[in-house]
Amino acid sequence: MGNELLKGKTGIIFGALDANSIAWQVAEKAHAHGAKFVLSNAPIALRKGDIFTLGKDTGSEVIPADITQEDEIETLFIESKQILGGNIDFILHSVGMSPNVRKGIHYTDLDYNYLMKTLDVSAISLHKVLKVAYRMDAINPWGSVLALSYIAAQRTFSTYSDMAQAKAMLESICRSFGYHYGRKKKVRVNSISQSPTITTAGTGVKGFNSFHSYSSCMSPLGNASAEDCANYCIVMFSDLTRMVTMQNLYHDGGYSTMGISDKLIEECFVCQGDCHEKHLDD
Numbered sequence: 247m248g249n250e251l252l253k254g255k256t257g258i259i260f261g262a263l264d265a266n267s268i269a270w271q272v273a274e275k276a277h278a279h280g281a282k283f284v285l286s287n288a289p290i291a292l293r294k295g296d297i298f299t300l301g302k303d304t305g306s307e308v309i310p311a312d313i314t315q316e317d318e319i320e321t322l323f324i325e326s327k328q329i330l331g332g333n334i335d336f337i338l339h340s341v342g343m344s345p346n347v348r349k350g351i352h353y354t355d356l357d358y359n360y361l362m363k364t365l366d367v368s369a370i371s372l373h374k375v376l377k378v379a380y381r382m383d384a385i386n387p388w389g390s391v392l393a394l395s396y397i398a399a400q401r402t403f404s405t406y407s408d409m410a411q412a413k414a415m416l417e418s419i420c421r422s423f424g425y426h427y428g429r430k431k432k433v434r435v436n437s438i439s440q441s442p443t444i445t446t447a448g449t450g451v452k453g454f455n456s457f458h459s460y461s462s463c464m465s466p467l468g469n470a471s472a473e474d475c476a477n478y479c480i481v482m483f484s485d486l487t488r489m490v491t492m493q494n495l496y497h498d499g500g501y502s503t504m505g506i507s508d509k510l511i512e513e514c515f516v517c518q519g520d521c522h523e524k525h526l527d528d
């Protein structure tokens with residue numbers, strides 16, 4: 247793609263773990279579109295080492311930060327500004343984790359310490375990032391902040407557990423902080439509600455393959471891939487979407503508007519959802 251939608255723009259990308267990560271795809275696209283950025287992830291995630299490959303491929307520095315710790319976020323911003331030569335234009339919050347989900351604890355029996363951890367890592371961390379950026383005045387006017395959400399914020403998915411509450415809070419923080427940051431500095435804050443996507447976080451949810459297949463059958467366009475999501479993020483970081491803020495933007499092949507699809511009734515119960523490619527040829 248020849249267009250450089252992010253030429254001259256700088257940012258911070260949180261949450262690239264491996265090549266399947268949505269943040270990884272966003273980093274690759276942002277690089278292709280001319281952006282310069284810093285990659286950040288939890289110190290423990292850096293040990294695996296994959297992110298340094300991404301850093302090398304995109305000419306980006308990697309700075310560890312536990313996104314629940316304000317002091318680590320502040321250090322990240324200070325160092326990022328030094329590396330990138332000043333204030334930044336975009337932030338991707340692509341972070342989520344639930345100890346209740348990880349440990350297979352049933353929703354009706356949630357561990358509340360784990361619930362607090364889920365909310366802190368997956369939602370309140372966005373507030374912390376925005377709070378530090380706001381206090382340091384670290385984002386340029388018309389900058390764009392994106393967080394990744396899931397439709398379980400609005401509807402019930404039986405095994406999504408306390409991540410549903412985290413996503414509802416995450417979207418709410420986008421609206422509330424979006425107001426204040428928009429008034430102060432014309433900074434935009436939005437969430438993108440993405441299709442089920444095969445990543446480490448995604449496949450950690452019990453029954454993931456079933457609802458991945460189900461939503462593929464239900465959506466007229468099929469599931470949006472991580473690469474599709476990355477393309478959408480690039481447009482949202484660009485100046486082409488300057489007046490979009492405080493929105494939860496569905497990026498799901500039409501899933502969120504569907505009730506039932508003929509394909510689901512007629513075929514997908516039989517083919518177990520592995521049929522979207524076939525349907526495209528219909």
Ligand SMILES: NC(=O)c1ccc[n+]([C@@H]2O[C@H](COP(=O)([O-])OP(=O)(O)OC[C@H]3O[C@@H](n4cnc5c(N)ncnc54)[C@H](O)[C@@H]3O)[C@@H](O)[C@H]2O)c1
Nearest residue numbers: 261263267268288291313341342394442443445446447448
């Ligand atoms: N995969 C899906 O089906 C799907 C669908 C909709 C939304 N999302 C959301 O997309 C985002 C990215 O997830 P993904 O699917 O790419 O999976 P992923 O596992 O690749 O990314 C999750 C990231 O969160 C990071 N993280 C966890 N705790 C952290 C902490 N304390 N500090 C800093 N980073 C921390 C992990 O290291 C990892 O890089 C998440 O918010 C997820 O909920 C995913």
